[in-house]
Amino acid sequence: MPNMPLNTAPTSPGTGAFVQHVTSSTPPRGTRGTPGHGQPRERDALRAAQLYYLQDLTMESIAKELAVSRSTVSRLLSMARRTGLVNIEINAGGDRSPMLVRELEHKFGIKVHVVPTDGALADAEILERVATHAAHVLNTLVSSGMTVGVAWGSTMQALSLALTRKPTHDTLIVQLNGAANPQTTGLTYASEILQRFGAAYTARVEQFPVPAFFDQASTREAMWREGSVRRVLGVQQGMGLAVFSLGATEAAVPSQVYRGGYLSAAESAALHEHGVVGDVATVFFDGSGSDEGIEINSRATGPTLRALRKVPRRLCVLSGAGKLRALHGALAGGLITDLVLDEGTALRLLNAPPSSSH
Amino acid sequence: MPNMPLNTAPTSPGTGAFVQHVTSSTPPRGTRGTPGHGQPRERDALRAAQLYYLQDLTMESIAKELAVSRSTVSRLLSMARRTGLVNIEINAGGDRSPMLVRELEHKFGIKVHVVPTDGALADAEILERVATHAAHVLNTLVSSGMTVGVAWGSTMQALSLALTRKPTHDTLIVQLNGAANPQTTGLTYASEILQRFGAAYTARVEQFPVPAFFDQASTREAMWREGSVRRVLGVQQGMGLAVFSLGATEAAVPSQVYRGGYLSAAESAALHEHGVVGDVATVFFDGSGSDEGIEINSRATGPTLRALRKVPRRLCVLSGAGKLRALHGALAGGLITDLVLDEGTALRLLNAPPSSSH
DNA sequence: TCCTTTTGTGCACATATGTGCAAATGAATT
DNA sequence: AATTCATTTGCACATATGTGCACAAAAGGA
Secondary structure (H helix, E strand, C coil): CCCCCCCCCCCCCCCCCCCCCCCCCCCCCCCCCCCCCCCHHHHHHHHHHHHHHHCCCCHHHHHHHHCCCHHHHHHHHHHHHHCCCEEEEECCCHHHCCHHHHHHHHHHCCEEEEECCCCCCCHHHHHHHHHHHHHHHHHHHCCCCCEEEECCCHHHHHHHHHCCCCCCCCCEEEECCCCECCCCCCCHHHHHHHHHHHHHCCCEEECCCCECECCCHHHHHHHHCCHHHHHHHHHHHCCCEEEECCEECCCCCCCHHHCCCCCCHHHHHHHHHCCEEEEECCEEEECCCCCCCCHHHHHECCCCHHHHHCCCEEEEEECCHHHHHHHHHHHHCCCCCEEEEEHHHHHHHHHCCCCCCC | CCCCCCCCCCCCCCCCCCCCCCCCCCCCCCCCCCCCCCCHHHHHHHHHHHHHHHCCCCHHHHHHHHCCCHHHHHHHHHHHHHCCCEEEEECCCHHHCCHHHHHHHHHHCCEEEEECCCCCCCHHHHHHHHHHHHHHHHHHHCCCCCEEEECCCHHHHHHHHHCCCCCCCCCEEEECCCCECCCCCCCHHHHHHHHHHHHHCCCEEECCCCECECCCHHHHHHHHCCHHHHHHHHHHHCCCEEEECCEECCCCCCCHHHCCCCCCHHHHHHHHHCCEEEEECCEEEECCCCCCCCHHHHHECCCCHHHHHCCCEEEEEECCHHHHHHHHHHHHCCCCCEEEEEHHHHHHHHHCCCCCCC
8 A cells, every 4th residue: 555755855956858768677668658759757657656646556566567666666656746736635624624714804805724733833934834835726726817916025935835736838027125225235036036937837938127115206107107017017917816925014024025126114114103003915995994195106016006906916925923903904905805814923913803903 | 744545445435424522631622723614523524635735734643633632633534535525536638648549539420448467467346447547537427416327237236346436416327228137137237336326426316127138029018118218218318428347248248138148148249249248237249339220239228328328427447358349349430538448459459450349 | 320333543564665875877078 | 079067867865645443532322
């Protein structure tokens, strides 16, 4: 009775083409098995995956059937998982889901995914778990032909690293908001996040090469009339899914936006003045989930909340303690349709009353 | 780095309710973990499944987190799979599928699933593999609210035994054709097949309590006007999916229909006369896939091919050597939209020219 | 209340699986 | 042709996993 490997082997990058090999101790391959398949290695991987996951054969017997060693089968299966050939999903829907999830879904009218977390886990571990879990959820939401808006930040970074491959066609990944700032030159990592999404879904990537905030609102207006920018904004219009986390002013570990030199001290103070509790893609909102009347938003580059709400599916990935007020605001503003969050935060969300704004 | 168990443990029936237990060596449970979930065992199973399949944790660490022994985690995961909480699917779609599949799909314009089979496999093993594979394919086709027509026969029997649980709502399983005959009293096994489908999909089952063939066509006409029969026929009208195999006159192991006392010698001879190559749900067809002009069909109880073709999705499960001519006929007649078959048959199907009928 | 039956648990052992390492292969280059 | 380089393979060993078994805890009956 077989088991089922899972780990993503820390093997080499391995982007290269597949090439046929012949073992000396074994009769030459190529005549074996079904003729006329694709690259031999991928063909074997599919075959192995079918026999292992569908037929419950042991790796040993699969090895015999493919005329390779057992360890090769192990590696084939490992590859099959990494490349998304095998897809494992957990059906937590309906009456099977724990009461916590059901209560949250009922209370807020959205789809909720609670990531199990042990109380003793460090914040970094929680983030990683949430990201991994969210990656699987994302796989069920992304489909061919879809345009997916993607924000950036530490949570999105973790998510991008946890993505599992799911090849699609004609999918388009579009950056939600600019990422450049006066302090750091590169901020290549925003683009790296995008690239990883693109690789995972074999999708084209549309970057948004503008700063996170303009210094002058008038400059933004001017830029927004530029053809190159209008094109990206046009792509954003077609989004079927937006993926983002929330920035929170009160977070123990302050969000990317509140470090990194994006905001001046004066600006931070102004945010507090207006009762801002958090942001989505560098657009700030108050406790009621409104982005209006906040000066800096006129210089921000993320979609207005009004525009965001037009996206049919809006997945928020949230990890950790300090973002509760931001989450309440975002929920009040109807910004979220699908939520992934850790168990601790979920519990607090259920119990804690929405903080009175300001 | 964890592995992933697969086998359906041969444990006791276990239909009973879940009950909380307390171990002496362990502090009482119930205070642990998220409060307010469903039955503790199912709650743990979900949690374990998420940690194991999504987070790639080892069973050992999950055991620690759930405060149970590692073996319990193993059993929880085993249960999670059996009950369909965990769903494993293989994405063989698009350009990743082997050329054999692509060629068949192109040639016949249908969706094809080829079950890998070693050349040295016995017929019974091939049947089992095909059935197991088909069960997974079926899971992707059956959805809530759907009416599924199900035939009977040895292949359907094997399929029913290989089904994996996938709970749905408002699904309806309806028997495609009568199964009683003058020889065997029970033929309980036709109903057992149906029951298994019902159990796997938590669906209501609609039986069709008529003989496989009437002695007199006029009796059928009369019965077809009966309210009870009309109700079943009405349900059949709503089918979104039909699942069947093919009977073949030439099969090495003759199909159920050609043994079992369903047909007299004279009837068998008449079938050959008319160039019959096989049947679907006891409705016979010739090499071109037509059921017309075949006397016995006026006494049969399965849906006419015209009626069958109205079902949007028609899954044919086929295993073994001798059914090639029947398959060619069924394909010519456009009876099939989705096909599951073993590799050997698939190869012959691709190469062999359609047998000239009669 | 006592007894029987059912169900779940941990233990220990037999299998099954993942992976570092060295050897072997095939392709590309000199 | 010889050489280099990047992959791939099989081996062997360390882990990880499945399961028979005996026992403990609940549930049901008398």
